[in-house]
Structure formats: C-alpha cells, structure tokens
Amino acid sequence: MTIEARLENWGRVVRDPRWQPQHCASWEKLATALGRQDDSEAPQQIVLKDVEDGWLLEQAWQTINDPLSKRLLQYHFVHRMSAEMVCRMLVRRYGASPNTLKHWKVRLAKALSVMSRVVETEEARARVKEEADQVLARAKEMGVAA
Numbered sequence: 001m002t003i004e005a006r007l008e009n010w011g012r013v014v015r016d017p018r019w020q021p022q023h024c025a026s027w028e029k030l031a032t033a034l035g036r037q038d039d040s041e042a043p044q045q046i047v048l049k050d051v052e053d054g055w056l057l058e059q060a061w062q063t064i065n066d067p068l069s070k071r072l073l074q075y076h077f078v079h080r081m082s083a084e085m086v087c088r089m090l091v092r093r094y095g096a097s098p099n100t101l102k103h104w105k106v107r108l109a110k111a112l113s114v115m116s117r118v119v120e121t122e123e124a125r126a127r128v129k130e131e132a133d134q135v136l137a138r139a140k141e142m143g144v145a146a
Contacts, residue, residue, distance in 0.1 A: 004112065
C-alpha cells in the first residue's frame, strides 16, 4: 500500500464517529444528513478501513517535528481541506511562505516523504520491541534472570 493510500486510510479512521466524543447534536446532524440523502444518487463506494494501520499512522504523525508538514498532512488528509485552504491555514497560522500554493506539489511531496520516514522508524521500533519481548520471554522460560 502506498503512503498516500495509508494516509487516506488514516484520515478515515481518525474521522470515524466511533472515535469521537459523542453528543446528541452530532447524532442529530448525522440523522439529518442521512434523512436528506437523495435515493436517486449513485451508491457511495464502500472503502474498508484498516483501523490498526490508521492508528499506527496517527502515532507516527504525532512524532513529526516539522510543523508545516505535520499540519499539511492533518488538514489535507484528516480535515479534507482543499489545497488552497491548507495553504491559507499554513500561511496564517504557521508563517509559511505566501507562495505555498504555487509550490503545493513540492510541499505535499516533502510532507509525504517526512511521514514515510517516520512511519518506517515507528515500524522498525515496533519490530525491535517485539523481538526483544520474545527474547525476554525465552530467557524467562529457561530460568535466566533478566
């Protein structure tokens, strides 16, 4: 799975209402939206979510040190903002260059690169921890004190 597909999945998982604080107003909003759906519309494509991978990416996203890349990914994939809105937010809130929109593809590519590096690091860290736990479990079985 590509990093972009994984980030799309991350956005779906994080936006899932089951993971959000529940209030009557949010349920009412959902019921109203469902009630207003036009039956003549084409059926929505069902996209499966890999919840475990989504939360792995959320954990990796939290460790990104570059604030512009971090917010670009959040606004684009989780909040589903357009490129223009993302750039406007980055300029106003985070002091990005006013020419950010002109370089959208470069900014997005950099953010994707940063995220893929962080994800690889998190996955490697998880593998090392798992291997260490297995070694400790075997040592415990053999009666070796740790």
